[in-house]
Amino acid sequence: xxxxxxxxxxxxxxxxxxxxxMSRARAIKEALESLKPRTIKERQRIELALExxxxxxxxxxxxxxxxxxLVQENQQLNEKLTLLExxxxx
Numbered sequence: 001x002x003x004x005x006x007x008x009x010x011x012x013x014x015x016x017x018x019x020x021x022m023s024r025a026r027a028i029k030e031a032l033e034s035l036k037p038r039t040i041k042e043r044q045r046i047e048l049a050l051e052x053x054x055x056x057x058x059x060x061x062x063x064x065x066x067x068x069x070l071v072q073e074n075q076q077l078n079e080k081l082t083l084l085e086x087x088x089x090x
Contacts, residue, residue: 006031025057 006027032050037043
């Protein structure tokens with residue numbers, strides 16, 4: 001997929017439909033890597049953008065893991081609450 005296609009999809013809002021954050025990050029990474037910097041300054045900007053993107057991806061994975069753990073804890077607490085309410089009624 002070319003950069004023009006990615007830009008068109010972005011502007012048309014087509015990229016928003018059922019796309020995960022990791023897929024979006026991968027597309028951004030591919031777009032950045034396909035650029036051909038002409039100056040050192042441009043190359044440094046691309047490198048910085050790629051570095052920031054990797055930090056965002058890492059943070060997202062950590063948040064997803066924390067969310068998964070919290071959902072499990074919430075389910076367990078709801079089960080315990082249900083059992084306590086049933087025991088109280090008896």
